[in-house]
Amino acid sequence: MSKIIVPQAKEALNRFKMEAATEVGVNLKQGYNGDLTSKQAGSIGGQMVKKMIQAYENSVK
Numbered sequence: 001m002s003k004i005i006v007p008q009a010k011e012a013l014n015r016f017k018m019e020a021a022t023e024v025g026v027n028l029k030q031g032y033n034g035d036l037t038s039k040q041a042g043s044i045g046g047q048m049v050k051k052m053i054q055a056y057e058n059s060v061k
Contacts, residue, residue: 020047 004010021028024043026036033041 016048016051017044020044020051023047 018028021044024047026040026044
């Protein structure tokens with residue numbers, strides 16, 4: 001069982017996930033999204049990683 005250390009981070013990650021989903025054209029609902037295909041879920045995760053890498057690269061310039 002994982003414990004949330006920074007409760008504010010959970011909401012920020014949720015917003016980030018929703019933003020990434022919108023960018024790749026996947027309609028996420030609040031709550032359960034178990035009906036997504038693996039391709040849809042993977043595209044959301046991939047978009048999130050892409051944006052995190054871009055943010056890091058911009059911060060070290």
